[in-house]
Amino acid sequence: MDSLALNIKEMGITDLPDPEEVILTLKGFDPGSDTLKFKEGSKILTGEEIFPGEHSTVTGTLKSIDSLQVAGGKRVALRIRVAEDEKFDPAIKEVPDFLEKDPLEILKQLNRCNLKFSEKLAQTKTVVISAVDTEPLATIQQQILRENKNRILEGLELIKFLTAAQKVVLAIPKNLDYLVADIIEDQADVFLVDPVYPNGLPDILMRTIYYKLGLEACAYLKVEKLFGAVIALKQGRPFVHKVVTIIGNKESKNIRIRIGTPIKNLFKDSDIHDNDKLILGGPLRGDACYSTDIPVGDTIDLVYLQDSSEVILNRNQACINCGKCVRVCPAELDVNLICRFSEFSHFEECLELDVYDCIECGLCAYHCPSGRSLVQFIRLAKSELEKIEQEEEK
Amino acid sequence: MKLIVSSPPHWNNKDSITKIHSHLIIALLPVLIYAVYTYGLHAARIISLSVVTTIASEYFIRKLFGKESTITNGSAVVIGLLFAMLLPPSVPYWLVIMGAFLCIFIGKEIFGGLGSNPLSPVLVGWAITRISWPAYYNLDLASVNYDLGYSFRYPLTLLKKGGTEFISEFKLLDFLLGKQVGGIGTVAVLLLLIGGIYLLLRGVIAWEIPVSFMVGILVVSSVFWLLNNNQYANPLFHLFTGNLMLGIFFLSTDYASSPFNRWGMIVFGFGCGFLTIIFRVWSVYPDGVFFAILIMNLFTPLLDKLKKRSKPVEFIHIESRAE
Numbered sequence: 001m002d003s004l005a006l007n008i009k010e011m012g013i014t015d016l017p018d019p020e021e022v023i024l025t026l027k028g029f030d031p032g033s034d035t036l037k038f039k040e041g042s043k044i045l046t047g048e049e050i051f052p053g054e055h056s057t058v059t060g061t062l063k064s065i066d067s068l069q070v071a072g073g074k075r076v077a078l079r080i081r082v083a084e085d086e087k088f089d090p091a092i093k094e095v096p097d098f099l100e101k102d103p104l105e106i107l108k109q110l111n112r113c114n115l116k117f118s119e120k121l122a123q124t125k126t127v128v129i130s131a132v133d134t135e136p137l138a139t140i141q142q143q144i145l146r147e148n149k150n151r152i153l154e155g156l157e158l159i160k161f162l163t164a165a166q167k168v169v170l171a172i173p174k175n176l177d178y179l180v181a182d183i184i185e186d187q188a189d190v191f192l193v194d195p196v197y198p199n200g201l202p203d204i205l206m207r208t209i210y211y212k213l214g215l216e217a218c219a220y221l222k223v224e225k226l227f228g229a230v231i232a233l234k235q236g237r238p239f240v241h242k243v244v245t246i247i248g249n250k251e252s253k254n255i256r257i258r259i260g261t262p263i264k265n266l267f268k269d270s271d272i273h274d275n276d277k278l279i280l281g282g283p284l285r286g287d288a289c290y291s292t293d294i295p296v297g298d299t300i301d302l303v304y305l306q307d308s309s310e311v312i313l314n315r316n317q318a319c320i321n322c323g324k325c326v327r328v329c330p331a332e333l334d335v336n337l338i339c340r341f342s343e344f345s346h347f348e349e350c351l352e353l354d355v356y357d358c359i360e361c362g363l364c365a366y367h368c369p370s371g372r373s374l375v376q377f378i379r380l381a382k383s384e385l386e387k388i389e390q391e392e393e394k
Numbered sequence: 395m396k397l398i399v400s401s402p403p404h405w406n407n408k409d410s411i412t413k414i415h416s417h418l419i420i421a422l423l424p425v426l427i428y429a430v431y432t433y434g435l436h437a438a439r440i441i442s443l444s445v446v447t448t449i450a451s452e453y454f455i456r457k458l459f460g461k462e463s464t465i466t467n468g469s470a471v472v473i474g475l476l477f478a479m480l481l482p483p484s485v486p487y488w489l490v491i492m493g494a495f496l497c498i499f500i501g502k503e504i505f506g507g508l509g510s511n512p513l514s515p516v517l518v519g520w521a522i523t524r525i526s527w528p529a530y531y532n533l534d535l536a537s538v539n540y541d542l543g544y545s546f547r548y549p550l551t552l553l554k555k556g557g558t559e560f561i562s563e564f565k566l567l568d569f570l571l572g573k574q575v576g577g578i579g580t581v582a583v584l585l586l587l588i589g590g591i592y593l594l595l596r597g598v599i600a601w602e603i604p605v606s607f608m609v610g611i612l613v614v615s616s617v618f619w620l621l622n623n624n625q626y627a628n629p630l631f632h633l634f635t636g637n638l639m640l641g642i643f644f645l646s647t648d649y650a651s652s653p654f655n656r657w658g659m660i661v662f663g664f665g666c667g668f669l670t671i672i673f674r675v676w677s678v679y680p681d682g683v684f685f686a687i688l689i690m691n692l693f694t695p696l697l698d699k700l701k702k703r704s705k706p707v708e709f710i711h712i713e714s715r716a717e
Contacts, residue, residue: 118712120710203707219709220710275396277400277404283402292397318506318508322649324409332701369409376401
């Protein structure tokens, strides 16, 4: 199971019934200065804006407001009890003839549908739509392309319309080129990617495309979000469902869940045992969870339950300077040096070695024969450097 | 329910330092068996004495320095085996112990242990004993009491003394099969080659250093050979004699003392090859492989800078909430 090859097997998508409770964490919400327009007990509609950039993904009653420690830090979390009949925010309207409207208006409409498309969009000349899954085991981007190809072709039109891009590139795994055999040059350029980690990661994919095709002012979008945008405009449905690959001890499947569903709803209680590892995200970049009461957000493609027998514990032996980390690093960093400096708190030296160019793909630690937690050392250096910077500003 | 939490990645290719050294020992095994087969108990005596000394000295030195014991990672065994292989069959026991101890103490532990050594530990021990007691390393004297049915004169000394005329009695095939005089583990060229290929296939060593080393040997010796083929031997003679094959696969590829970026490795390997031939042609030593490697070891920090980074590409995420 530990191969770095990306999975290209077809795996159908099934729907998961709505959970009783959905947890929404608000990124960028500061409880000290920001105020929330909802109180405990207020009714919330699907797609209604809670806080700029954050929309509710269900219809229901606000049960409680508390804080939750997630991988990105401490966040304000809203627990919403899901109501039986779903009602959409009245501001969301379908725009089937979107190609005849004003692009700015369309962007606003997408924003209302929980798809916060960047304002820099108008300046981009090339757009890369990626159907390559970012991590091994995940199969969702390719599955969405398989099942909804016509919608995605409409999406390519939409992207051209929104950005005035001269070129749209559709990146897909090499072995799946038959899926797009009938795409003509007018619609998109097809870019075939070797299905091995880390080729699907945005940073790596964009760099490969940049050096191969020499494109300028690039932008990146996953197929799933493009599909979501087409559905939002054609059917007036906000982007509230997310497809995730679930890898459990016994079975793996692709399911469509409500964004904000807690992890405990994805597995049976009997499936999770003591000393297992529950990973939000993939086996190489995902974050291990301390509890099953953590919601699955809209950037998560994979939830991976690792059995206790497969859990590797960090040995953190001394570096033997074998250089494997340096040779596998896609960002071409001197990983061994950076991590040694970080280990002994020489963070300024890490900065000189371009530690910020690290994309935390995890390949170095994957290959390390000493079992060192290299990614952790790099994260430590980055966060300590940020602290030093903040202090200097003061 | 208790869940385990740790930083990513959550997978590992299950490699370990012990595994790397096990592969090295497996690769050396045929050569060691050939050494015992050829020189009998003399070889077995040297090998066991050397390995016992390296393990014991690593254990006691680390204890003395107040560090955790690392003898289970196999590095001491590999150093012991490699050092034994460099010695002629007739060296006295104290020289083996002395050299093996120096390999561990001066070569490795004094710098902080495995991974911190600036020079190949095996060659440090070898160089000190080689220069201090040259008589025991004189291969023509060392093997005077043996008769194994092939010429027991050291081809590289002959070449140095009398040019190609003196080495006309040797056949390349004999060199390949190990029928030449030398250190107990340096002569079985074919077996060393097989061991080296095993290491390459297992991913223990990378191809850059061995290949560029060989290219360096062949190119530089060809130049001399083309200039004067009476005085200088042909490139294949150089490739198959002396300690070269052991140096190419097992000593120049030592992790800590060799560079690890591609161009650094290629320059390193070529430099080793270049210096080897220069020493063989112009120095007082008949074979300069190990000195060449030691000198190139010193260039490693410099060669590690021979790396051109392609800067990351800037782009925007259309969906700005994505990481």
